[in-house]
Amino acid sequence: MxxxxxxxxxxxxxxxxxxxxxxxxxxxxxxxxxxxxxxxxxxxxxxxxxxxxxxxxxxxxxxxxxxxxxxxxxxxxxxxxxxxxxxxxxxxxxxxxxxxxxxxxxxxxxxxxxxxxxxxxxxxxxxxxxxxxxxxxxxxxxxxxxxxxxxxxxxxxxxxxxxxxxxxxxxxxxxxxxxxxxxxxxxxxRSDTVDATVRALVGAAARPRALVLELDDGRVLLSTPRLTAVQSRQLAEAAGEFLGPAVRDPEHGSLRPLTAVLRAEVTVTGRPPAATFVRLRGD
The missing domain is CATH 3.30.470.30 (DNA ligase/mRNA capping enzyme)
Known part of the structure; x- marks a missing residue:
């Protein structure tokens, strides 16, 4: 079973x-x-x-x-x-x-x-x-x-x-x-809610589909599942002025790295670990 x-x-x-x-x-x-x-x-x-x-x-x-x-x-x-x-x-x-x-x-x-x-x-x-x-x-x-x-x-x-x-x-x-x-x-x-740093947006700058996240322990994860329309819009607005030039990643496609620190709350579950975006941190 x-x-x-x-x-x-x-x-x-x-x-x-x-x-x-x-x-x-x-x-x-x-x-x-x-x-x-x-x-x-x-x-x-x-x-x-x-x-x-x-x-x-x-x-x-x-x-x-x-x-x-x-x-x-x-x-x-x-x-x-x-x-x-x-x-x-x-x-x-x-x-x-x-x-x-x-x-x-x-x-x-x-x-x-x-x-x-x-x-x-x-x-x-x-x-x-x-x-x-x-x-x-x-x-x-x-x-x-x-x-x-x-x-x-x-x-x-x-x-x-x-x-x-x-x-x-x-x-x-x-x-x-x-x-x-x-x-x-x-x-x-059981999931662990932790803080992470948003390192890049995945996809279009105005409508990202995922995030490249760095956890405080050094692990780098791609957020899953796909961001909702509301989350995508909020992240695009928050990251807009901090986006660097687009780069091409062989695994994830188009990435827009951030030039400033943007913190997020995520839940980490599973093996291998998966990070689900919850919200942006207010601080």
Whole structure:
């Protein structure tokens, strides 16, 4: 099941009204883990590829689970006090040399030994998941989850520094439907509102379609999505007297660099990061 993106965390009586389970959204590789007894474990990626060879510590941990247990999970890396997605893209030798910790954070159980449980309500599957992993040590563990919306929102603030992306919110009564989640599973990605410097307008000077932004940490991003007509007009008016000669950028086309500092408020989300223009700063 793949959750749909939403801009706000649903209330506890949302998603059908039978209760909502809120889970931490982690930045890693989605993985369905099959414990197969005497046969090697299978770590299935979204594309169906077996990840076992790339992540031996996780494969070894899944091999120790009861035969027939199937977990839907996120394969994550942890380094220097935070989740580090980029470590998953390195070779296993490089991760081992840097003592990168790996984890398999399970958020659902699809099968128990001899029993397919996908049709059970999520609340029941959660209880079965916790029971199945009760005596299992790291690196396999259950995701942090709650039915208390306020508690979940507090987690996103308290754990933002560790790289937690946001929340996945699921109808407590939902069965597991492999071909889609509809609106019974949704994901809320926490965004950071930050200040940035507008370095250039993209497109026509009188009607820019985007901005080249420099964040205070030095990152340079192109604003997305396309500016609205109102935003475009406001930016053209504010930047008008500060526009330098047009230059041609091989990726973004015509740019008009600014010759003075123009500050903006933007929200930064996702991986790779994307910046959405909110407003010009009054100062």
């Amino acid at each position: 793949r959750p749909a993106a939403v801009r706000a965390v649903p209330p506890a009586d949302g998603l059908g009204g039978a209760g909502v389970q809120y889970e931490l959204k982690l930045d890693g590789f989605r993985c369905v883990a099959f414990a197969r007894g005497d046969r090697p474990p299978y770590l299935q990626s979204r594309s169906g590829r077996d990840l076992s060879g790339e992540f031996p510590p996780i494969a070894a941990a899944v091999a120790r689970l009861p035969e027939g247990l199937v977990l839907d999970a996120e394969l994550v890396a942890w380094r220097a006090g935070r989740f580090a997605f980029e470590e998953l893209l390195r070779t296993r030798q490089a991760r081992a040399a840097d003592d990168t910790a790996l984890g398999l954070i399970a958020f659902d159980v699809l099968a128990l030994p001899g029993r397919d449980v996908r049709r059970l309500p999520l609340a029941d599957r959660r209880r079965l998941l916790l029971a199945a992993l009760a005596d299992v040590p790291p690196p396999v563990q259950a995701v942090l989850a709650t039915t208390d919306r306020a508690e979940a929102l507090a987690w996103t603030e308290q754990l933002a520094g560790t790289g937690v992306e946001g929340l996945v919110c699921k109808a407590a009564g939902s069965a597991y439907r492999p071909r889609g989640a509809g609106q019974v599973w949704v994901k809320y990605r």
